[in-house]
Amino acid sequence: MRTVSGIQPTGNLHLGNYLGAIKNWVKMQDEMECLFFLADLHAITVQNDPAELSANCREMVAALVAAGVDTDKSILFNQARVPGHAELAWMLICNTPMGWLDRMTQFKEKSGKHKQRSSLGLYGYPVLQAADVLIYQATHVPVGEDQKQHLELARDIATKFNNDTGQDVFTLPEPFIGKTAARIMSLRDGNAKMSKSDPSDLSRINMTDDDDTIAKKVKKAKTDAEPLPEKLEELVGRAEAQNLIGIYAALADVDQQAVLSEFSGKGFGDFKPALADLTVSKLSPIRDRFEALRKDNDAIDTILIDGSVRARELAQPTVDATYQALGLLR
Secondary structure: OEEEEEEOOOOOOEHHHHHHHHHHHHHHOOOOEEEEEEOHHHHOOOOOOHHHHHHHHHHHHHHHHHHOOOOOOOEEEEHHHOOHHHHHHHHHHOOOOHHHHHOOHHHHHHHOOOHHHOOHHHHHHHHHHHHHHHOOOOOEEEOOHHHHHHHHHHHHHHHHHHHHHOOOOOOOOEEEOOOOOOOOEOOOOOOOEOOOOOOOHHHOOEOOOOHHHHHHHHHHOOOOOOOOOOOHHHHOOOHHHHHHHHHHHHHHOOOHHHHHHHHOOOOHHHHHHHHHHHHHHHHHHHHHHHHHHOOOHHHHHHHHHHHHHHHHHHHHHHHHHHHHHOOOOO
């Protein structure tokens, strides 16, 4: 199995980023061949600050390594250092019907009322996503609910290209359904995802928060007055309670029913201190490693350069085969 996963290099990483993606990446690298990349080419599909983008990329590398991504086991790189991503994306764009892209829901969500002012890159970025996967002949791609449509498009693009050229250039990747990634919600609203864009800092636990701040945020998290039930189905309709139970389960690597079995009948006055202690114990070592590494730009750049060299070696045969299949002379 070879898997490819990307992550947007956004700043201000929080608990949702860690439990929603990074923690699973760390597990995956012991089970299969993994390529992890920073999606900096995707980041420029919307207006961005160049200095901020560079800083965010380095910060993301520091966070991934601090959380346990091992560059001896995995390949960690950023897209911009592997030109094949952009090359392959253009060749695939020229072979992808616009009607397929019109059906993609995320462009509609991201462009909103400003469709005519959105960049062509934002419209066509699903093809770049397909290139990100197909260029490495990935056999499997980890997918959540919001990415299933993108994987289906990648498979359609690969199938059409193979059929049109009469050559089996691309492997059709299968979805990889591992342990369900935790969906972490806001500490102030159990129906909204934890996000760095939320104006309230109390809504999230940042990966840079100190131990006292983490504990205070957990204890101030919105809850209800009811004690914790015995069964999971009894949490239906209690969004904030479900969120905190989910966070505890994800941090402790147990299922949510096990958490309820331990704390059923107790109120949040008992549960929150236990959750705060667990959160601090899991995040503080990561934060300490992160703070040390994020200051060492030379070490981070070395990681990215080494990763890009390894990624280019894997990518180039596919790029060459695509040029050849299209009759392009270089």
